[in-house]
Amino acid sequence: MEKRRETTAEDILQTAKALRWEIGGNIHEKLVEAIYTDAAQIADRTVTRQGVRPHFDLDHSIDHLVTSRIWGFPILLLLFTLVFWITISGANVPSRIIGSFLIDTIYPALSDGAANIGLPWWLSGLLIDGMYLATAWVFSVMLPPMAIFFPLFTLLEDFGYLPRVAFNLDKIFKKCGAHGKQALSMMMGFGCNAAGVIATRIIDSPRERLIAIITNNFALCNGRWPTQILIATIFIGTLVPTHLAGLISALSVVSIALLGVMLTFIVSWFLSKTWLKGEVSTFSLELPPYRPPRILQTIYTSIIDRTIFVLWRAVIFALPAGAVIWLSTNVHVGGLSIAQHLINFLDPIGLLLGLNGVILLAYIVAIPANEIVIPTVLMLTVMVAGLQGIGAGAGVMFELESAIGTLDILNAGGWTLLTAVNLMLFSLIHNPCSTTIYTIYKETGSWKWTIVATLLPLGLGFTTTYLVAQIWRAVAFVL
């Protein structure tokens, strides 16, 4: 029986082959043509256009403007600057309120409470100075900017602007030897790199898909936007008069994001000229219609999907990280805490890169989630850089009333403008988070490319920060 079925299956294939020869020509084209003709006929019978075309086609006029050669990029810059300006100026006050509540009110209350019920010092240290404080910082530093930024970004997406950006970038990607659809996966990467890596499935050619996967990390993700926004606010915003602070901070975040886009182009071009040579495929990108954003719904879903999601991820990683940080600063080996040993070890490398040991250690702790870089940096700085007051429940009490309070902590940790600039650069250019690395492995199925995608940005980050530090110091020396 089995045998018989196999011969008949073979028969069918033989007949098909013979018929293909008999018909000749391009059968695929004939088939597609038949489908198109049928579709046109049915559509023609069922669709009628009422009267004259509506007064004037708004969609087309907008498209004409936002995808124009001259205005496309200035409009892009303007919109993104506006989004960050609203985020930065809007987040200031709520950040201050949450910070002063969680850290200046609740934190001492918890410490006192723990002392009153006679909790052993190590337990209260682990729970309150470690886990609670790390989480409190996640909330006060990250929640307000995220609650403003993500809904705004989602509104732009819902309205239909992002595909226009992709359309503007498409030509450049092709010039770099990459697939135009990479513009779309990069846009997804601005939300989450793991999602961006999965989104590269829309690219059919494996060569171009690999390029898109490796460079997706240069799109600033949800977890890194808050770092950029905070550092820009407290270091760069404070350099200029107050009324310009918001605008200048916003512009510096936009420049970092643009630098990421430029690196995407440069690295794509480099890869397509070296290891991943090949033909560029063409495709057609459909510009979706503009849809009036459903503002309330968008705000609701973006807060649930993005803000709460990122915050939750940060909290999940901040709790154990807080415990680990507290332990590493309180367990002493040979007179120094473990954290201090590590920082002492990393400091020379960090200083060479214009960063410091605390930042490098924070990036190691934050491999699972970029979200906790800033909370980790703050905790390590407070606990290690001689600011023991905040952790010991006695002595100096920190006034974390505003972003400036954070600035005080960081200044005490020996930060300079160079540290801030290089942290922003390093936050853009370093290895992907572990979730993204795992996704890259799953998507490529290759350790080799996973390692390339992990180490290439890290190496590039070291090089960039090193060069910036050297040039910065040389210039400072001359001046």
Add this chain to the structure above:
Amino acid sequence: MTSEAHKSHSPVCDSCPVHHAANLLKLGVNMTDWDFVVALAGNPNTGKSTVFNALTGLRQHTGNWPGKTVTRAEGGFDFGGHRYKLVDLPGTYSLLATTMDEEIARNFILFGRPDVTVAVVDATRLERNLNLVLQVLEITDRVVICLNLMDEAQRHGLQIDHRRLARDLGVPVVPTIARYGEGLDQLLQAITDIATGFSVSKPHRIQHLTPALQRAVSQLTAQIESHYPRLPNARWVALRLLDGDQRIAQAIQRGELSTLSSGTEDQPVVDRSL
């Protein structure tokens, strides 16, 4: 249907058998023991994910751009006493399987054999969307057309005779505005009718083939039908073989089509080619 008709419904509507919103139980990701599998197919950016979210109560991220859904998303709902598993397929312009997402969508409709395939169609771009619909209709006759974005069609001054469309395509057509939940009751009813076999469709077949191609298709279809008597889409298989579709040729060699035609309830082999 004009949008006034379903924007404000009178009390009479509530007693109408079509008005079943209260019967819809969103099951989210709880999809155990489903009675029917429903696939959502359609061009990119026609609102498949919006329909998916509205029916399952899930919040799969929807975005106004093509190519957002690259994997299959699954969810469940309960309607009129039946449990449904809903599968959101990636948006494609065609099922000729030249790209990975087209292949995912095609393989699911062919090998996954959903009980109902809902083709979500952008009413403002009917002609282009029909290219995909006609291909779906060749693979399966258990199809419901969800004529979505009716509000935008109206904004563009387009009037669509959905009854004529249903007659031409030979399957139910339901106008909807999924973003605002309009028409979903009727959509659910149409899905149920097809799933339970209450309504039987007579789908459109691709007509404008050249005479030579037409003859070849008939000859090959006859041969396929004689070997797989219960295969529902022999003509489509013939068309694919004539087009030189390697995956379908492979399916014939491996005997996957005989599993399809025997009607056993095997697990879908969707992911075999991924």
